[in-house]
Amino acid sequence: MTTPALIDIGANLTHDSFDTDRNDVLAAALAVGVDRLIVTGASEAGSTDAAALAHQRPGQLFATAGVHPHHASDWTDTTDAHLRGLLAKPEVVAAGECGLDYFRNYSTHTQQAHAFTRQLELAVESRKPVFLHQRDAHEPFLSLLDPMLPALTRGVAHCFTGRGHELAAYLERDLYIGITGWICDERRGRHLLELVGTIPDDRLMIETDAPYLLPRTLKPRPKSRRNEPRHLIEVLRVVAQARGQSEAHVAQITTANAERFFELPSAKEPDNQNPPSH
Numbered sequence: 308m309t310t311p312a313l314i315d316i317g318a319n320l321t322h323d324s325f326d327t328d329r330n331d332v333l334a335a336a337l338a339v340g341v342d343r344l345i346v347t348g349a350s351e352a353g354s355t356d357a358a359a360l361a362h363q364r365p366g367q368l369f370a371t372a373g374v375h376p377h378h379a380s381d382w383t384d385t386t387d388a389h390l391r392g393l394l395a396k397p398e399v400v401a402a403g404e405c406g407l408d409y410f411r412n413y414s415t416h417t418q419q420a421h422a423f424t425r426q427l428e429l430a431v432e433s434r435k436p437v438f439l440h441q442r443d444a445h446e447p448f449l450s451l452l453d454p455m456l457p458a459l460t461r462g463v464a465h466c467f468t469g470r471g472h473e474l475a476a477y478l479e480r481d482l483y484i485g486i487t488g489w490i491c492d493e494r495r496g497r498h499l500l501e502l503v504g505t506i507p508d509d510r511l512m513i514e515t516d517a518p519y520l521l522p523r524t525l526k527p528r529p530k531s532r533r534n535e536p537r538h539l540i541e542v543l544r545v546v547a548q549a550r551g552q553s554e555a556h557v558a559q560i561t562t563a564n565a566e567r568f569f570e571l572p573s574a575k576e577p578d579n580q581n582p583p584s585h
Contacts, residue, residue, distance in 0.1 A: 312342050371401040391432070402426050
């Protein structure tokens with residue numbers, strides 16, 4: 308059976324848990340067909356590191372540049388200028404991770420709203436899509452997003468874990484939906500098994516959010532709790548089963564959607580010209 312080409316649209320590869328074996332982690336992902344990854348930028352420093360990592364592995368790694376709502380209190384004019392510079396780089400393919408998180412409230416609601424609004428503006432300025440985060444802040448999130456929607460190119464609700472009314476609202480706004488290993492969690496993610504089937508083929512993408520959200524359906528269970536991009540194939544399996552579609556079909560549509568969303572070059576062309584990075 309041919310291994311399907313997959314794109315992990317959200318992996319925190321700059322996390323220090325990968326510092327000792329990052330190349331091995333990427334090789335393991337490539338071995339199971341995860342041939343391209345979007346490295347998430349969630350802080351000013353993290354976005355710089357994500358862009359640098361993507362620059363080192365052109366065609367395999369790409370990056371986002373943004374400030375997660377947890378870090379919104381760190382936002383300054385310097386942050387603004389720095390992210391603008393990163394978004395000008397070809398390897399940086401989206402603004403964010405940005406949004407609102409009222410579950411943790413590591414930053415005040417005012418600070419979160421300011422950082423979110425500025426990043427939406429940067430997405431408009433750079434003409435790049437936006438990588439969105441929302442937790443326990445659905446209505447305030449929409450109130451800030453909605454006025455910007457006409458000017459934004461595209462948006463993805465990254466790591467969607469919400470309920471049906473939230474999904475309906477996002478699809479109504481033509482957002483893409485990113486599904487993680489949360490769907491594999493029998494304690495918290497069972498509702499997603501039904502909801503994922505309502506996502507249109509042309510709006511679905513998959514991600515690991517590594518090193519977080521290790522799929523609980525993996526058998527045997529890994530000794531380490533660290534999630535890795537290679538486990539995207541388990542997210543694919545569970546999503547395909549829940550949707551009543553083949554894994555090959557879900558692989559094909561999610562890869563095509565990610566290529567379109569992030570405006571990635573086709574994997575087939577570079578692969579014919581250059582050997583894979585190791």
